[in-house]
Amino acid sequence: MDLMEKLTILTNSAKYDASCTSSGVNRPGKTVAAGCCHSFSADGRCISLLKVLMTNYCIYDCKYCVNRSSNxxxxxxxxxxxxxxxxxxFYRRNYIEGLFLSSGVIRSPDYTMEQMIQVLHLLRHRHDFRGYIHAKTIPGSSPELVRRLGLLADRISVNVELPSEQSLNRLAPNKKREAIFSPMKQICAETEQNRQELVIYKKAPRFAPAGQSTQMIIGASPETDYQIITLAEAMYGKYALKRVFYSAYIPAVEDSLLPALDAKPPLLREHRLYQADWLMRQYGFKSEEILSHDTPNFNPYLDPKCNWAINNMQEFPVDVNTAELETLLRVPGIGPTSARRIVIARRNGRLGLAELKRIGVVLKRAQYFIQTSDRTPSARPDKEMTVRALIDQNVYSFGMEQLSLFQDAPGPMPLPTSRDVKSITEAVEETVLCLASSL
Amino acid sequence: MSGFKPLTVPADVIYTYDGSFDGFLCCVFESVYTGELPFSIRREEDSPMTLYDVRSIVTDSAKAERVRASIPLKISERALELVITVFCSCLAEKELRILEFLLRAYREGGKLCFKLGDAAVAPLLSAEKHLLREAHHLKGFIRFADVGGALVAAITPKNYVLPFISQHFVLRYSNEQFMIFDKTNKSALVYQNGRAEILQIDHVAFPEISESEARYQALWKQFYNTVSIESRENPRCRMTHMPKRYWENMLEVSGLVHPAAERILPGGQIVSVL
Known part of the structure; x- marks a missing residue:
């Protein structure tokens, strides 16, 4: 088989993996510390790394996977x-920042890992490759191989695959919870040990300097959004993960245990999970502030931050001229960048709305939640106007197929379907009234 | 403190200069020492038909050096960095805006750079951001082709970004020879034998590409088209992250911008890159 054909098959088998980041290591010139996107595919996802499988032969038969042995x-x-x-x-021509290597399990987990290590070894030692490498460990391989992989790669990851043990047993009978969490634990411990070695000896070989990440599939199993973000939060805390990736399940194989082949991937839900994930990592939110036992699923109309804000109106308005950075971060329309800029700018003069606008604050959303030197919002803001400003227009562009996801969930009424409304404007109006009255 | 000069007075005059940074600094010198704020500052080549007086400012490296040295001394290092970056940007009337900024900063000091919401400072900062973002984009979006062992690429940026991406590529390809040709600004970053320099060049003729180069280009295109997930297709999202103005120099999507280009020019994909 020629290289073109191999590349096609092994890219096709790898493309459902969500992560493609190249951030976290700084080798000036060789990698960009903040990560670097080299292209974007037609689905709008970043292409930073050559994302392929070593092989798509697999001895396992995980129900959700295109590479399952029975497929x-x-x-x-x-x-x-x-x-x-x-x-x-590819790296030479600046197509990519490096390699993202994963694999189906051929012969045994250890054999597969040895193959992958051989690629990494060739790259690092024969070709003197200094670009980025993200390698996926194979569940069930020996700790020694995980260690060797970590010394060659920048980031290593173990996929938790599904958000609960029950789902894992049901859909991935060959993968055991233990086989996933023990390498995760090991990587965490090795990284910690490596940090201490580096203190003593600067040139000690570095173990996965860009840390570890994981991925889970959303929508193939019945967990709630609350369960998912609590699991993510726990992993961030316990295993010091750099990222958790969420991958909307795309039906690729027929199975009675899975959504039908023509089911649309839950993209809006995936989008909300990423938003919540950023809130936990960058904005100082706790999972129970975002969702709870009583409201275990995301509001489709509002992003989680806006949803938190309108349910906690007693925290507002925030005075931009005095509030702490953490408080500023909670205002809809102010992100980490504009929050930092506000803190710098207000040392050199008081801030009014015009200044905030020039700084880059999204006033459309922020205006209902802030107090500036030239404006104090009314004590009881107009609910309808607030909701209209906050509503996430994405909900309509993601398509009405999302409906089924939220239908069973308690909370706001189901999305208006395309048959009920003539245009998006009307849909928005309907939603605004509905949300405002439920406040 | 004897330092405060009176504010400059708006004058019905247009300065023209040779387009160099030194030339611009001489315009600053002229303004400070005549006490006049020109209506506009233009490059000589795009000097307009106008009713205003036009004064041609001669580049004098001694004057330029005095102005350059005064900025970190009387304002701050950060101000000099900002001025240089904005001068390379595509901000409209950048010369006049930088001059106005400098005149105020000489009086108010370095803290003016941190008045992020100020009406005179914010446009400079956003021009700086625009340039740095474009430079960051290009670190990823530039596509090299191997031509007889040397790497060549072409770009059409809005800003003059070559000085801002030079170090990145020099470190990345320290053992290679490469050239990045900036079609907008008619200049090229050339790196060979461990030395990098930026040259003024009108036109570059690249030779035909080899068979192996064509093969890697085909492999890359195939990878690009395969890695996308059909059921997630989202052209708007792609365009947000990778604006169309970059596409003409990216072989995997250049065909989507000018479908005719590849038909007109024989010899495979490379023609759209160069």
Whole structure:
């Protein structure tokens, strides 16, 4: 089989993996510390790394996976040499920042890992490759191999795959919870140990300097959004993960345990999960502030931050000229960048609305929640106007198929379907009235 | 403190200069020492038909050096950095805006740079941000082709970004020879034998590409088209992250911008890159 065909098959098998970031290591020139997107595919996802599988042969039969052993498809494998060379040539032409290597399980987890390590070894030691490498560990492989992989890669990851043990047993019978969490624990411990070694000896070999991440599939199993973000929060805390990725389940194989083949991927839900994830990592929110046992699923119309804000109106208005950075971050329309800018700018003069606008605050949303030197919002803001400013227009562009997701959830009424309304404007009006009255 | 000069007075005059940074600094010198605020400052080549008096400012490196040295001394290092970056940007009337900023900063000091919401400072900061963002984008979006062992690429940026991406690529390809040709500003970053320099060039003719180069380009296009998930297709999202103005120099999407380009020019994909 020629390289073109192999690349096609092994890209196709790898493309459902969500992560493609290249952030977290600073080797000036060789990698960009904040990560670097080299292209964007037609689905709008960033292409930073050459994302391929070592092989799509697999001895496992995970129900949700395109590469499950019972799925009839063409199988192939890269040789370590040809993959290393392809990576080098792509990197040289500035197509990519590096390699994202994962694999189906061929023969045994250990054998597969050895193949992957061989690619990384060739890259780092024969080709002197200094770009980014993200490698996926194979569940069930020996700790020694995980260690060797970590010493060659920048980031390593173990996929939790599904958000609960029950779902894992049901849909991925060959993967055990233990096989996933023990390498995660090991990576966390190795990183910590490596940090201490680096203090003593600066040139100690670095273990996964960009940390570890994980991914779970959303919408193939019945967990609530609250369960998912609590799990993510726990992993951030316990295993010091750098990122958790959420991947909307895209039906690729027929199975009675899974959503039908023609089900649309829950993209809006995935979008909300990422928003909540950012709130937890960058904005200082706790999972129970975002969702709770009583409201276990996201509001489709409002992003989680706006949702929190209108349910906690007693926290507002916030005075931009005096409030702490953490408080500013809670205002809809103010993100980490504009919050930091506000703090710098107000040392050199008081801020009014005109100044905030020039700083980059989204006044459309923020105006109902802030007090400035030239304006104090009324004590009882107009609910309808507030809601109208906050409503997430994405809800309409993501399509009405999302309906089924939220239908069972308690909370706001279901989305108006395209048959009920003539235009998005009308849909927005209907939602505004509905939300405002429920406040 | 003898330092305070009277504010400059708006004058019906247009300065023209040679387009160099030194030339611009001489315009600042002229304004400060005549006490007049010109109506506009233009490059000589795009000097307009106008009813205003036009004064041609001669570049004098001694004067320029005095102005340059005064900025970190009387304002701050950050101010000099901001001025240089904005001068490379595509901000409309950038020369006049920088001059106005400098005149105020000489009086108010370095803290003016941190008045992020100030009507005179904010446009400079956003021009700076625009340039740095474009430079960051290009660090990813530039596509090199291997031509006889050397790497070549072309870009059409809005800002003059070459000085801002030079270090990145020099470190990335320290063992290679490469050239990045900026079609907008008619200049090229050339790196060979461990030395990088930016040259003024009107036109570059790249040779035909080899078979192996064509093969890697085909592999990359195939990867690009395969890695996208059909059921998630979202052209608007792609365009937000990767604005269309970059596409003409990116081989994986250049065909989508000018469908005709590849038909007109024989020899495979490279033609759209160069």
């Amino acid at each position: 009839e498809c063409r199988r192939t494998a890269f040789t370590p040499e040809e993959l290393a060379e392809l990576t080098m040539e």
